Amino acid sequence: MSDEIKIDKTMDLKGLPCPQPVIKVNKGIKEIGVGQILEAITTDPGALSDFPAWARTSGNEILETEQKDGLIRFIIKRVK
Amino acid sequence: MSQVITQKGEEQKKETLTVNDLAKQLEELRRQVENIKPGAEDKISIIVFSGDLDKVLSSFIIATGAVAMGMEAVMFFTFWGTPVLRDPKKKAGGKDLMGKMFGFMLPKGRNAIKLSKMNMAGMGTAMMKSLMKKKNVASLDEMLEMAAELGVKIYVCEMSMSLMGFKREELIDYPNLEYVGVATFLEQAKNSKVQLFI
Numbered sequence: 001m002s003d004e005i006k007i008d009k010t011m012d013l014k015g016l017p018c019p020q021p022v023i024k025v026n027k028g029i030k031e032i033g034v035g036q037i038l039e040a041i042t043t044d045p046g047a048l049s050d051f052p053a054w055a056r057t058s059g060n061e062i063l064e065t066e067q068k069d070g071l072i073r074f075i076i077k078r079v080k
Numbered sequence: 081m082s083q084v085i086t087q088k089g090e091e092q093k094k095e096t097l098t099v100n101d102l103a104k105q106l107e108e109l110r111r112q113v114e115n116i117k118p119g120a121e122d123k124i125s126i127i128v129f130s131g132d133l134d135k136v137l138s139s140f141i142i143a144t145g146a147v148a149m150g151m152e153a154v155m156f157f158t159f160w161g162t163p164v165l166r167d168p169k170k171k172a173g174g175k176d177l178m179g180k181m182f183g184f185m186l187p188k189g190r191n192a193i194k195l196s197k198m199n200m201a202g203m204g205t206a207m208m209k210s211l212m213k214k215k216n217v218a219s220l221d222e223m224l225e226m227a228a229e230l231g232v233k234i235y236v237c238e239m240s241m242s243l244m245g246f247k248r249e250e251l252i253d254y255p256n257l258e259y260v261g262v263a264t265f266l267e268q269a270k271n272s273k274v275q276l277f278i
Contacts, residue, residue, distance in 0.1 A: 015216050019145040023226065026148040057149045 005063065005075055008036040014043045014071070021047050022054050029060060029078050037063070038076045047072055123152040123272040125265065130278055131160030131187065132196035133205060133220070139278045140223035146274075147230040154272070155227075156265045158237035162244060164190050164220075165236060165251050172247035179245020186244065189252070190220040228255050235260045235268075 011028045013021045021042045029038050040051075048065070051074050055062045064075040124146045128139045143153040157165055163186040175183060187193045198204035212219060218226065227234070236251065238259045248259065258264075269275045 017215060017217050019141050019148065020216075020218060023144055023148040023230070026150075054149060 005037055007039045007075070008032050010039040010041070012041055014041060016042065017044055018046050018050065022050050025051070025074075025076070026054065026058065029058075029076065032078055034078050034080060036078055038078065040074045040076060042072050042074070043070055044072070047074070051076075120273045121152065121271050122150065123154065123268070124274040124276070125154045125269040125272040126156065126275075127265070127277045128155055128157045128161035128164070129159050130196070131162075131164055131193055133193045133208070134195050134197070135278050136161065136164050136190070136193060137220060137223065139276075140220065140227055142276065143232045144223065144226050144230055147232060151274075153227075153230075153232045154235065154268050155232060156235045156237065156260075156268075158240045160186075162236060162240040162246060163187050164193055165234070165254075165257075166246065167250060167252045168192070170250045172250040175245050175247070182244040183246070183250075190224065193220075224252070224254070231255075234258075235264060237261070 009028065009032050011024060013024055016024070021040070021044050025038070025040050028040070032038055044050075048067075051065075052062055054060075055076065059080045061077045061079050062074055063077050064073075066073040124143065126139050126143055128136060130136065139155060143155055146153040166187075166189040168188040168191070172183075194202065194205045195208055198208075209219070211217075234254050234257050236257065236259050238261055240246075241248070241259065251257070
């Protein structure tokens with residue numbers, strides 16, 4: 001993970017299974033401005049495929065995906 | 081010599097015909113293009129026919145997920161799906177004998193429905209519910225709340241309502257819940273990119 005990225009909002013989605021992480025992140029990203037960065041931390045392994053699918057569909061960009069100790073951390077940029 | 085000329089003449093005739101045909105086809109195509117309506121919308125239409133806990137839950141997961149994916153979601157509750165929308169706290173009078181029987185025999189709302197498999201006289205369903213709680217899987221109560229918040233549209237089949245003798249006043253409070261017929265569903269389904277029957 002790079003320290004240069006400035007995170008504007010963090011969402012703790014630990015312990016939430018499908019479909020809640022995607023629903024919450026879709027809501028959360030609308031609470032930041034275009035170009036701002038959202039950090040989402042989840043324990044749902046399905047998110048590894050679901051978040052990129054959501055990003056492609058909603059037109060947002062996943063800058064980083066990091067897996068560590070059963071946690072998955074996404075750095076998402078709001079594009080539109 | 082004269083034979084060659086005739087051949088040439090025939091060829092020319094053929095060519096003229098082809099150009100005419102092309103013009104005709106072009107005209108036909110132009111008419112069709114003008115009649116083209118806007119394509120399918122980014123929408124999902126789900127028929128919730130089943131009144132089984134697992135299937136209703138799946139329907140809600142797909143509908144709420146669809147909204148998160150930027151789609152519009154419409155759910156049509158029909159047949160065994162209809163009693164899922166009953167509110168156990170509400171009562172409706174003025175039912176005939178058959179209506180009363182259906183009312184008595186069919187589940188009183190979303191928390192009274194059972195698994196389609198492994199129900200085991202209610203034990204399986206109870207186990208599944210406690211497992212869902214343990215694993216943080218949203219219950220039907222939470223799902224319905226989420227769906228309302230996300231603007232998932234719920235349509236109820238009017239024919240099922242009257243067939244089973246249900247009254248509107250015994251159904252849940254849900255924003256913009258509507259009572260419709262098959263034409264409304266088909267209109268929505270026709271304009272949806274995804275249609276499911278569950």
